[in-house]
Amino acid sequence: MAEAIRRVTIVGASLAGLRAAEALRRLGYDGALTLVGDERHRPYDRPPLSKQLLLGTWTPEQTFFRQKDGYDPLALDMRLGVPAASLDLRARRVTLADGTWADYDRLIVATGARVRTLPAMAPRPGLLVLRTLDDALALREALTGAARVAVVGMGFIGLEVAAACRARGVRVTAIELLPVPLAPIVGPALGEMLLAMHGDHGVEVRTGVSVTGIYGEPRIAGVALSDGSRVDADVVVVGIGVIPNTEWLEGSGLTLDHGIICNGSGEAAPGVYAAGDVARMANAWYGDAPRIEHWTNAVEQGVHVVEQMLGGSGAAASFSSVPYFWSDQYDRKIQFVGRARPHDEVVVVDGSVAERRLTALYRRGDRVVACLTVNQPRALIKYRKLLASNPSWAAALADLSAT
Amino acid sequence: MKVVVDLSSCDLHGLCVEAAPEVFEIGDDGALHLLNETPSADLRAKVDKAVRECPTGAISISE
Numbered sequence: 001m002a003e004a005i006r007r008v009t010i011v012g013a014s015l016a017g018l019r020a021a022e023a024l025r026r027l028g029y030d031g032a033l034t035l036v037g038d039e040r041h042r043p044y045d046r047p048p049l050s051k052q053l054l055l056g057t058w059t060p061e062q063t064f065f066r067q068k069d070g071y072d073p074l075a076l077d078m079r080l081g082v083p084a085a086s087l088d089l090r091a092r093r094v095t096l097a098d099g100t101w102a103d104y105d106r107l108i109v110a111t112g113a114r115v116r117t118l119p120a121m122a123p124r125p126g127l128l129v130l131r132t133l134d135d136a137l138a139l140r141e142a143l144t145g146a147a148r149v150a151v152v153g154m155g156f157i158g159l160e161v162a163a164a165c166r167a168r169g170v171r172v173t174a175i176e177l178l179p180v181p182l183a184p185i186v187g188p189a190l191g192e193m194l195l196a197m198h199g200d201h202g203v204e205v206r207t208g209v210s211v212t213g214i215y216g217e218p219r220i221a222g223v224a225l226s227d228g229s230r231v232d233a234d235v236v237v238v239g240i241g242v243i244p245n246t247e248w249l250e251g252s253g254l255t256l257d258h259g260i261i262c263n264g265s266g267e268a269a270p271g272v273y274a275a276g277d278v279a280r281m282a283n284a285w286y287g288d289a290p291r292i293e294h295w296t297n298a299v300e301q302g303v304h305v306v307e308q309m310l311g312g313s314g315a316a317a318s319f320s321s322v323p324y325f326w327s328d329q330y331d332r333k334i335q336f337v338g339r340a341r342p343h344d345e346v347v348v349v350d351g352s353v354a355e356r357r358l359t360a361l362y363r364r365g366d367r368v369v370a371c372l373t374v375n376q377p378r379a380l381i382k383y384r385k386l387l388a389s390n391p392s393w394a395a396a397l398a399d400l401s402a403t
Numbered sequence: 404m405k406v407v408v409d410l411s412s413c414d415l416h417g418l419c420v421e422a423a424p425e426v427f428e429i430g431d432d433g434a435l436h437l438l439n440e441t442p443s444a445d446l447r448a449k450v451d452k453a454v455r456e457c458p459t460g461a462i463s464i465s466e
Contacts, residue, residue, distance in 0.1 A: 019455055022455065026451065045460075047458065065460070295458055296418065296456065296458070299455055299456055300456075303455070326416070326458070333414070335416075377414075377415035377416070377417065377429075377433075378415070378417075378429055378433065380417070381415075381416075381417030381420060381421070381429065384417070384421070385421060
């Protein structure tokens with residue numbers, strides 16, 4: 001692979017894809033650069049969709065990473081509104097759904113993920129999801145005049161949608177299959193706190209139940225639950241996770257297993273890299289090749305694969321990163337860093353559940369493996385830095401008493 | 404280079420502090436402080452990292 005790189009194609013015009021394109025130019029790559037995106041919009045930022053956009057405080061334009069003329073310095077062949085259809089590794093060609101193609105010397109796959117839906121929930125007016133800018137605009141429109149919303153799935157997206165609805169004065173019922181939402185991610189005690197926080201703000205919560213069907217024709221009127229009850233709603237928002245967009249790669253020769261399997265350089269095959277939500281990149285800190293759906297992960301991987309591709313940047317060959325995400329709900333900022341498992345011990349080291357303002361550390365054996373904060377951003381910064389060194393529990397506590 | 408921070412969009416994620424501690428700091432007052440508005444060119448890579456990793460896009464470089 002010592003030949004000069006003259007054509008780079010990036011499939012996926014979102015955060016990871018854009019950061020990769022920016023890194024290529026920053027590091028001096030001056031060859032052809034094609035960016036393919038299945039949505040009609042130029043790259044935009046997703047976190048504001050469930051917050052500022054739903055609340056109506058931001059226009060769609062404010063979610064765009066760059067305005068139109070901001071793309072001139074990147075000199076991209078930007079092909080928006082057309083998904084990739086197949087990959088031919090031997091011919092080094094990506095064929096798009098409209099029959100056109102993009103050839104490459106190096107390929108970056110950043111096709112992200114799409115929302116999961118429920119088989120019991122056939123599409124109909126009033127039944128919505130939130131993943132894309134168009135989804136957010138449709139939901140915002142639907143919330144105008146909505147009297148009652150049901151949110152199915154109390155993951156972070158569902159909780160942010162519930163919070164946005166309450167801020168808009170809309171009645172909300174939130175439905176979750178687990179007895180305690182997010183317990184596998186943040187632990188049961190803090191999951192209970194999040195649940196209670198939404199109760200404080202008037203969200204009616206229904207946990208430990210699944211949705212068995214929907215009713216209302218042609219427009220949705222509510223959902224039926226596994227305990228035999230019904231929840232009336234004129235808008236139903238489903239947020240039950242995402243599926244990586246890898247179908248177009250089936251049969252290509254890449255290894256697919258709930259994402260694209262790639263090594264610590266992000267390489268899935270010679271000359272082919274994956275980054276962002278679609279990638280399962282070996283992560284030295286994590287000790288596995290997880291698929292991570294967080295904002296910072298998309299940035300880091302988008303840049304990492306370019307550094308590996310171009311070489312000579314002195315970048316470490318193996319990806320190593322402590323996962324980090326945040327969520328804004330009401331006046332609370334929830335931040336989480338690390339990797340928790342259900343049986344980790346959770347210790348609140350500052351603040352309290354009652355105040356809804358705290359710092360919690362996750363302990364596994366003699367190690368601290370994760371940290372969650374609510375409205376304590378400085379503590380999060382401190383522990384994010386500390387966690388990178390795989391600290392002992394004693395070291396984390398010593399660090400605590402030192403401040 | 405000149406570093407510009409839009410404090411109204413800063414959300415205190417602190418990723419800039421990790422990327423370029425010579426330039427950014429979160430003070431005891433809980434606010435972001437720009438320690439050096441015109442860092443030398445050898446800090447360029449670090450400041451670039453701070454810019455691209457800022458979740459709210461609050462940091463920019465004006466040449």
